Amino acid sequence: MPPNHIRNPFEMALEQMTVAASDAGHAVAHPHHPADTPLAIRKVGFADLKDALRQGARDLVAAREDVVFVALVYSLAGLVLAELLLNHNLLPLIFPLASGFALVGPAAAVGLYEISRRREQGAAVTWTDAFGVFRSPALGSIFELGLILLAVLLAWLGAAYGIYLATLGPAAPASLSAFVHDVFATAQGWTMIVIGMGVGFLFAVVALAISVVSFPLLLDRDVGVGRAIAVSVRAVVANWRTMAVWGLIVAGALALGSLPALFGLIFVMPMLGHATWRLYRRMIVATPERA
Numbered sequence: 001m002p003p004n005h006i007r008n009p010f011e012m013a014l015e016q017m018t019v020a021a022s023d024a025g026h027a028v029a030h031p032h033h034p035a036d037t038p039l040a041i042r043k044v045g046f047a048d049l050k051d052a053l054r055q056g057a058r059d060l061v062a063a064r065e066d067v068v069f070v071a072l073v074y075s076l077a078g079l080v081l082a083e084l085l086l087n088h089n090l091l092p093l094i095f096p097l098a099s100g101f102a103l104v105g106p107a108a109a110v111g112l113y114e115i116s117r118r119r120e121q122g123a124a125v126t127w128t129d130a131f132g133v134f135r136s137p138a139l140g141s142i143f144e145l146g147l148i149l150l151a152v153l154l155a156w157l158g159a160a161y162g163i164y165l166a167t168l169g170p171a172a173p174a175s176l177s178a179f180v181h182d183v184f185a186t187a188q189g190w191t192m193i194v195i196g197m198g199v200g201f202l203f204a205v206v207a208l209a210i211s212v213v214s215f216p217l218l219l220d221r222d223v224g225v226g227r228a229i230a231v232s233v234r235a236v237v238a239n240w241r242t243m244a245v246w247g248l249i250v251a252g253a254l255a256l257g258s259l260p261a262l263f264g265l266i267f268v269m270p271m272l273g274h275a276t277w278r279l280y281r282r283m284i285v286a287t288p289e290r291a
Contacts, residue, residue: 037221038287041235044242048282049249056275059116060267089172091179096160099200102254103153105269106211107146112273113216113280120281138222145214145225149207156203160196167192208247209236216280235283246279 101108114132136142167188173179183189213232217223223231236243250272257268 037223039217039223039231040285040287041231041238042283042285044239044279044282046242046245048279049242049246052275052279052282053249053271055278056116056271056273059119059274059278060271062119091173091176092161092164092168093157096157096196096200098258100153100156101265102251103156103203103207104146104149105250105254105272106207106215106276107142107149109269109273109276110142110146110215110219112270113219113277116274116277117219120277133219136219136222138218141218141222141225141228142215145211145218145228148225148229149211152203152207156200159199159203163192163196163199167195204247204251208243208250209233212236212243212246212276213280213284216277217284220280221286231284239283 110133111131114136118132133139133142168182168186173182183192210229210232213235214225214228217228217231218225253268253272254265257265
């Protein structure tokens, strides 16, 4: 390499991935806990949310390079939204798709859970350790759960488009400015907003209930998709007030992070991902079987 050569971000990313692939001793082995280990659900309160967010921020500071991992993911998301802006036929899907990122966020954050898991074990980490998920014994279950969330996202997009057709449709918007006018300056537009927010809320509750604990649980111990979802739903029901506040925190943080042009998500997503792992640790605990 020539002297005084300044590496661009892509060269730095390639170097990190090469080091991670060649340094087998750097990896922290995934646990192989018995799948039938009894699990207890703890009650958590608002103080636990505060502590989880604080610990998530510490994980973000300690593994600052993980923003590169998120930047790669959300750069692609930004390109998708840009395509929607250029295609008038797809304009009605801009907000549903942007808000839909929150539905599949837990799947995208699995790599961040892995970073927090390794830090928890005292290992030094870099953003490339997020790819340690691919060595997890539960990789198949994690992938299957990701497909379930993807199905939820597609169902939400279908419902949102149906709401548009029933209110402002069926014709495609003539332009972005015309679409914005129709949404905010007509009765049909406000009807679409109200119904869309109500239906979107239901999809968000479903996604939160089935995923907030299940992804970290599968990464921690391969219990199978069905049991992971069941435990997640039970944990949300047992802590519904606290989890309602958590859902509002996540939604608010993602909304703020989406401005401008999803740039803020580069920092918001890692912190929320790490905080979710810490919250999982507070809610779920393995209990030894009695003899």
